Amino acid sequence: VVPGTNLVCHTDIIEGVIEEGKRNNLKVKVFDCQLDTDKEYDIIEKLISNNIKQVILSPFLTDSFDKAYISLVKKVQDAKINFVLIDLYLPGLSTPVVMSDHFELGYMVTEHLIMQGHRKICFSCTAGYGVAGDSHLRGYKTALTDYGIKFNPDISVELSLDFCAEPTQKAIIKILKDNPDAFTAIATPQFSMTYGIVNALKELNLNIPSDIALVGAEVYQNPDLEYVTHVVRKNKEIGKRALSVLLENGNDKRKRHVLIKPELVVRSSCGVNRN
Numbered sequence: 001v002v003p004g005t006n007l008v009c010h011t012d013i014i015e016g017v018i019e020e021g022k023r024n025n026l027k028v029k030v031f032d033c034q035l036d037t038d039k040e041y042d043i044i045e046k047l048i049s050n051n052i053k054q055v056i057l058s059p060f061l062t063d064s065f066d067k068a069y070i071s072l073v074k075k076v077q078d079a080k081i082n083f084v085l086i087d088l089y090l091p092g093l094s095t096p097v098v099m100s101d102h103f104e105l106g107y108m109v110t111e112h113l114i115m116q117g118h119r120k121i122c123f124s125c126t127a128g129y130g131v132a133g134d135s136h137l138r139g140y141k142t143a144l145t146d147y148g149i150k151f152n153p154d155i156s157v158e159l160s161l162d163f164c165a166e167p168t169q170k171a172i173i174k175i176l177k178d179n180p181d182a183f184t185a186i187a188t189p190q191f192s193m194t195y196g197i198v199n200a201l202k203e204l205n206l207n208i209p210s211d212i213a214l215v216g217a218e219v220y221q222n223p224d225l226e227y228v229t230h231v232v233r234k235n236k237e238i239g240k241r242a243l244s245v246l247l248e249n250g251n252d253k254r255k256r257h258v259l260i261k262p263e264l265v266v267r268s269s270c271g272v273n274r275n
Contacts, residue, residue, distance in 0.1 A: 001043055002058045005032045008220045009235050010058065013086060016239025017056060024247065037063075044072055048079050056242050058086040061161050064131040065091075084246045086238060089131060089257070096249050098242040100233040101259040102132045102189070106139025108231055108264055109187035109215040114147045116270050118185040118213060121149075122175065124157040124168055124193045133158070136189045155183050161190065168196030169203070176204055185213035185270075189231060191220065198225065209271030216269075228269045231262045 002010040014030055021028040031047075033040040037060055047055055055076070063069040070090050076083055077095065085097040106125065113121050123140045126133030137158070141151050157171045168188075175182050188194055194216030201212055208214050208227075218232050219225035238260050245256045 001031045001033065001040065001047070001055065003033050003040070003060050004035045005030065009218075009233065012235035013058060013239040013242075016236035016241075017243050018239075019236075020240040020243040024243070026243075028243075033060075037069075041068070041072060044076065048075060048081065051079075052081060054082045054246055056084050056086060056246060059088045059090075061088065061126065061130045061132055063090075064088050065129065082246060082249055084242045084249065084256075086242050087132075087233075091131060096245055096256045098238050098245055098256075098258040099260065100238065101261050102135035103139040103142075104259075105189040105231055105233075105262050106136035107143045108139070108262065109189055110140045110143035111147075112215050112229065112264060112266075112270060113185040113187055113213055114143060114149070116185070116213060119149055120152070120155065120181075120183040120185070122155040122157065122172070122183040122186040124159070124172070124186065124188040124190070124197065126161045126164070126190065127156075127158045129158070129160045133161075140187070157193075159193075161192065163192075164190070165192045165196035165199070168193045169200040172197055172200035173203060176200075176206075183212070185215075187215045189217050191217045193217070194219065194225065194228060194230070198228070208269050213271050214269040215264075227267050229267045230265055232265055233262050234260050 004010060018028050031043045033043060070093060073090055073093060085095055087099040089097045110121060125136040127137035144151050155175060157168065159167050186197055188197060197214060201208055206212050214228060216228045216230045219228055219230050241258055245258060
């Protein structure tokens with residue numbers, strides 16, 4: 001069950017699940033929520049009522065703090081359905097999950113800029129709106145601490161992921177208009193926020209990386225963003241591991257929490273800070 005099959009990240013996950021399914025002589029049926037949480041709830045309720053035996057759930061990122069969704073997954077658990085969550089764990093529930101290492105995502109984008117000599121690094125994430133964003137922010141703060149840099153809340157942007165490109169753009173513009181020297185670099189583990197940051201710097205006539213350096217999220221072969229250094233989540237591997245964990249849980253009832261480390265793809269958006 002995925003939020004939307006039109007999203008590249010989900011098509012990669014599905015491809016991984018199907019490949020692993022073929023290897024195990026299994027057929028995979030995909031349920032597309034079409035980016036509609038009501039449809040998501042309806043699909044899961046129907047799977048429960050139809051006595052489905054095994055299911056992989058890929059929650060919306062906003063589901064992690066949604067009490068109704070957590071109750072629904074608890075209902076899946078209580079129905080003795082063998083299931084695995086993809087890329088998101090739920091607070092308070094002991095569930096098997098295969099996910100990107102979100103802490104590492106936040107740490108990685110920050111550390112790369114620190115290694116380039118930057119000390120004033122703005123960070124944009126979804127902390128406060130989901131467990132992934134909270135982990136991203138912890139990674140950012142830990143990287144700062146590890147390199148002896150004090151966290152500055154004035155250059156930490158926390159927004160909901162829903163349609164966040166424009167709000168991110170406005171937030172970055174406000175910070176730099178209030179203080180043009182607020183930061184020399186900016187990092188984010190979210191694609192939409194990456195796009196919003198690029199637009200903000202363009203609007204302010206600031207060049208990347210000579211004025212502001214940037215590390216962003218997976219740019220999905222977007223030609224306008226190919227120059228952006230970015231982190232890549234291994235979504236196909238996540239799909240493969242999710243099915244293997246599902247089968248392992250079905251055999252021995254173990255609970256698994258598998259973290260997949262992302263990769264950093266270095267492009268030209270991270271100039272060395274010469275200040």
